Amino acid sequence: MRAAVVEKYGPPEVVQIRDLPLPRVAAKSVLVRVAATAVTSGDARIRGANFPDGFGTLSRLALGFRGPRRTVLGGVFSGTIEALGAKVTGFAVGEEVCGMTGISMGCHAQYVVAPATKLAPKPATVSHDQAAGLLFGGSAALHFLRVAGTGPGSTVLVNGASGAIGTNAVQLAKHLGATVTAVTSGRNAELVEALGADDVIDYTRTPLAGIGRRFDVVLDNVGSLDRRTARRLLTENGTALLAVASLGDNLVARGNVKAGVAPERAEAFAYLLSLVASRDLRVIVDEVMDLDDIQQAHRRVDTGHKVGNLVVRC
Incomplete structure (x- = not known):
């Protein structure tokens, strides 16, 4: 099979297309012919060894x-x-599915092996591009919003509203009945308004410290807030969610500040896919590329200006 291989940390040029053997299928796993995958900020951080503060040695x-x-x-x-x-039930050869592989990775290839417990059937009305572009940002946004108890009447601030997590968070928060303030650059204001944001703040003009308002939920997707600055934006019973946090914030985040990695759950995948199928959730795709162009995909992610998700067809 053809796969994008990274043998050393470095710039996008370290990603090389190679021919590899098919991965071995374990008893509780399935072999999937990959139609589409995504190059995420997490992939780019690993490739470039650009880990959050304090995580270098541990990573x-x-x-x-x-x-x-x-x-x-x-x-x-x-x-x-x-x-x-041999021990997989509930799925069939030829069935269209999607999922995530966690730290096992391996999805930037024509074939991947994944645990059956991390699969969700792909609805016929949802394309492979949409499914691949949905799960990373969608599952993270859903997890954090649920942790904060987001619901009708909540006020939510989404920092980094035009990225993979942010575009989903704006829509999901609105779906849950919240009033949403989106923080993004001016060039993406129209997009996040179309996704349902009630108010848009251009961070190039108004710093977060100068907003002058407090929110029930603050979701930071870019790492520009820490536990102290995030708390200053909260209402008395509010919750701050740090999707990109330093080692220190991950270790000491307590009480009304939450940090950490979102779990990968098939139940969440199925719920998100149902929202896409019913047109209650839009998958925002920055660009669709071929596997041969994966270096270009990494370059685009490295700019920090990717909008939504970057999909690669295998």
Whole structure:
């Protein structure tokens, strides 16, 4: 199979297309022919060893010192089941599915092996591009909003509203009945308004510290807030959610400040897919590329100006 391989940390040019053997199918896993995957901010951080503050040594211990031990990156896929492990039930060869692979990665390839527990059937009305572009940002946004108890009457601030997590968070918060203030650049204001934002703040003109308002939920998707600055934006019973946080904030976030990694749950995938199928959730795709153009995809993510999701067809 053809795969995008990263053998050492570095710029986008370290990503090379290689021919690799098909991955082995374990008893509780399935082999999926990948139709589409996504290049996320997480993939770009791993490739470039650009880890959040304090995570450098820990990340290299976990992932590899000179380069990733798992040389095929990518944690999101949508495709067709090619083979089933001996103990897999509930799925069939030829079925269209999507899912995530967590720290096992391996999705930037023509085939990937994934645990059956992390699969969701793909509705016929949802394209592979949409499914691949949905799961990373959608599942993270849904998790954090649920942690904060977002519901009718909540006021929500989404910092980084035009990215993969942000575009989903704006829509999901509105779906949950909240009033949403979106923070993004001026060039993306029209997009986030179309997604349902009640108010848009251009961070190039108004710094977060100068907003002068407080919110029940503050979701930071870009790492420009820490536990102290986020708390200053909260109402008395509000909750701050740091989707991109330093090691220090991850270790000491307590009470009304939450940090950490969103879990990958098939139940959440199925719920998000149902919203896309019913047209209650739009998947925002910055660009769709071929596997041969994956270096370009990494360059686009590295700019920090990707809008929504960047999809790669395998």
